[in-house]
Amino acid sequence: MSSFQLDDFVAGWVGGAAGVIVGHPLDTVKTRLQAGQGYGSTLNCILTIYRNEHVAGFFKGMSFPLVSIAIYNSVVFGVFRNTLRVISQHRYGSPKHSPATSDLAVASMVAGFVSVGIGGPVDLVKIRLQMQTPPTTTGNVPFINKPVRLAYRGPVHCVSLILRHEGIAGIYRGSGAMILRDIPGYCLYFIPYAFLCKWITPEGHSAPSAYSVWMAGGIAGAISWGTATPMDVVKSRLQADGVCANKYKGVLDCIHRSYKNEGLKVFFRGVTVNAIRGFPMSAAMFLSYELSLKALRRNQVEPHS
Template identity: 30%
Template structure:
């Protein structure tokens, strides 16, 4: 490869990093309320919420709109990092595969090769994403159990106790905050568990990102390839935004459908401070590792426990993933320094 080609490749990777980061911001703003509901369903006890709509209603009633955006700053940064690394990593992985198979930079890869490139990209994203997700999950679920169970206890007490007795035995309904914000989570985690504490649940993140990245990019490229053929065009730049959005939505559905059970395990591991199963804290047991966490989840709720919050996650992936890919493709189309096939 000539010096000019190497320079162009680096510029292309920089474009992918920046465009991916911007796309991540757009997608995260849309999906975060859904993500909050998902994490709360994944980590709460069976009697806290009676499903997705009950979780939404209780969150809004008790915490307002702000309750859906708890801990947004950390995942917003995380989404920038994740999508920036994913898109630039995907581009770099394609280059490596083309070089290994003696293909030119303009020659399209097979669907299997696109899928492989997506998995490689996910590996890099997982390393950077684990600490960010740990902070996000802790902020999203802190005091959820104490808040809703305390209010249930108050209602029960009112029905059984005279008003004057309640006045003398006030039930605490306002939860005490464990963390004041993202930096407090980071400080407390490192102080109590060292730097390795920030990588709690990394195995789950790694499995999710590798398998999810492979599915995300693989399905997107497959959908785009089919759409280009049916539209009689030879380049993604010729596809209208709405068709790119549909392809992106399909990619998002495939990502979450494949990786969701692993994400449940990861969320449990990262929120063990607050993890409750059937009303009993299992933090220490969860601390044994990925396999032990998965076993405990299965014993507590069977296979269904690995899909708590899956419905809303699939729903959120449609607009979120669609927006991410449309934003990325339009930025690349209008501001990129090289056209990809």
């Protein structure tokens, strides 16, 4: 049996699409809160978006991540699973051998590092589109009380403007913070998932049930996104920077300025939304991934002996 398999990439794409559809509305709220535009509480942010932009405001910028994050998720799951197989092949002599916690950690870190190459630009465009708000003269949010020109007409126009004004480096703005978020973040994503799947699955069952996958994926997502919030705040601020003004020089400058102006609590802004959003998004993602993988492997034609 080959250590490398493409079906993990295909199933990862399906899981990523499901996760985006479920998680995007709360992702928009999280982005607005973390960017520090004066919304205050989570509830006030939700009500302000609904009052000024209606339901469509929560799905702003979703078309691009629906395609691109599906590809990004395909890379994450594909790299993670195939790295595990390579490790198992070399350490235990079989790609099917049950991995140790250290194996899961290494595969998670590799997936986190590789994924930033695709995830950085995807997150940047998503956040730039999410941060655009229509001109309004009502409400008490400083950012949206000022007439704001809708700078980006869509994902392609957004990318072209960023390349024109900021160059290639602009597309990867915030990638340093994303690496610092995702390398430990994926360890706290895949390791709890594997542990919980095994723990929830009754003895005597060779594979976890749909419920086990859904529950384990949801809890793992809440843990991962909740603990990743401080660096996610920094990443969101760096990537949102440039919509109205450029004020951060890099990761350390963003951390210093944010702490100086708003205190330690700023790094936990959106932690509740992150954790709540992490459950349904990751539950849908893992369940769709596992079901797709099962269907793909069932349909594979076994070679004749």
